[in-house]
Amino acid sequence: MTNSPTPPEDIDPEALEAEAEAQRPVMEDATVDDKIAQSLGIKIDSPIQPVRLTETDTFNFRCHKDVPCWNMCCRNIDLTLTPYDILRLSKRLDLRPAEFLLQYTVPALHDKSDLPVAKMKTTGEDGKGPCPFNQPEGCTVYEDRPAACRYYPLGMVSVKMKDMEGKDDFYFLVKEEHCQGHKESKTQTVGEFRGEQGAFPFERVNRGWIDILMKMASWKVLGGPMGKEPSAQTKKMFFMATTDVDSFRRFVFESKFLQTYHVDDTAQEIIKDDDEALLALAFDWLKNVLFNEATITLKEDVMQQAIARAREELAGGG
Numbered sequence: 001m002t003n004s005p006t007p008p009e010d011i012d013p014e015a016l017e018a019e020a021e022a023q024r025p026v027m028e029d030a031t032v033d034d035k036i037a038q039s040l041g042i043k044i045d046s047p048i049q050p051v052r053l054t055e056t057d058t059f060n061f062r063c064h065k066d067v068p069c070w071n072m073c074c075r076n077i078d079l080t081l082t083p084y085d086i087l088r089l090s091k092r093l094d095l096r097p098a099e100f101l102l103q104y105t106v107p108a109l110h111d112k113s114d115l116p117v118a119k120m121k122t123t124g125e126d127g128k129g130p131c132p133f134n135q136p137e138g139c140t141v142y143e144d145r146p147a148a149c150r151y152y153p154l155g156m157v158s159v160k161m162k163d164m165e166g167k168d169d170f171y172f173l174v175k176e177e178h179c180q181g182h183k184e185s186k187t188q189t190v191g192e193f194r195g196e197q198g199a200f201p202f203e204r205v206n207r208g209w210i211d212i213l214m215k216m217a218s219w220k221v222l223g224g225p226m227g228k229e230p231s232a233q234t235k236k237m238f239f240m241a242t243t244d245v246d247s248f249r250r251f252v253f254e255s256k257f258l259q260t261y262h263v264d265d266t267a268q269e270i271i272k273d274d275d276e277a278l279l280a281l282a283f284d285w286l287k288n289v290l291f292n293e294a295t296i297t298l299k300e301d302v303m304q305q306a307i308a309r310a311r312e313e314l315a316g317g318g
């Protein structure tokens, strides 16, 4: 995989839909209650305390410029950028997302889900230097810093329990030896901390992306999705749609996407300019392609063709 998203003209949504159909797993939502730590790869001796915190649980932490460890957490980072991080940072730096990706990120596979993501490029010849936005006085993009920087020292997990309507969010405290913030006398609830850190818009916009990563990660641990990996093409599309809104917009408007899927006129007008709405469409489309969720509807004639194709195949096979 490269940093350059696939040009939309290379992709035929109908072909992708047919390919996805062949790959779709048939599996109910997994039960992950007692396997959360396992699915996240959390080991008991890791700096992450495998203790669930809820919204109202409290923890002790404060970070400020006079802590002896100031800036230590911005060096040698392994920072996965969320779709909304890329939007915010690109805007902040007056770059288009594709330019931002080229200058500041490296492509990588998300550890637990194996889906492609963009990670922040670090400085230094060995790649172990500080984050490119780290300066002695602190973070130069502070108001638009990524979600992971806002959450630290918390980790978030979003899971769907069996028989539960919605998702359940849990938080984990990350206690790294060098971080002195835990010794500061400030106690806050998880909810207060998230609010202070301006995390809510990030959670709102990234929700669909997190759902996809978590579902894929838990399926891997629990034996799904029936041993079938998404194809290289699907992974490429996942990367393009979740990192580069310009490419995904061209894909929607310049390929057969709108002939394949039902997107009403109002929604089409909105996604012409609204990047957050476009990301929401991208997540819905990916959930359908990856998990067969009813998050986007095939057009009636495309549906009929797919049914006819399936019948022919069945008849041929029988």
Ligand code: SF4
Residues within 6 Å of the ligand: 073, 074, 077, 079, 131, 132, 133, 134, 135, 138, 139, 140, 141, 142, 145, 146, 149
């Ligand atoms: S974006 Fe800012 S807070 Fe985050 S690692 Fe870089 S310098 Fe640190």
Ligand code: SF4
Residues within 6 Å of the ligand: 062, 063, 064, 067, 068, 069, 070, 071, 072, 073, 074, 152, 178, 179, 180, 181, 182
């Ligand atoms: S290591 Fe912890 S206390 Fe020190 S600067 Fe980073 S977050 Fe703040």
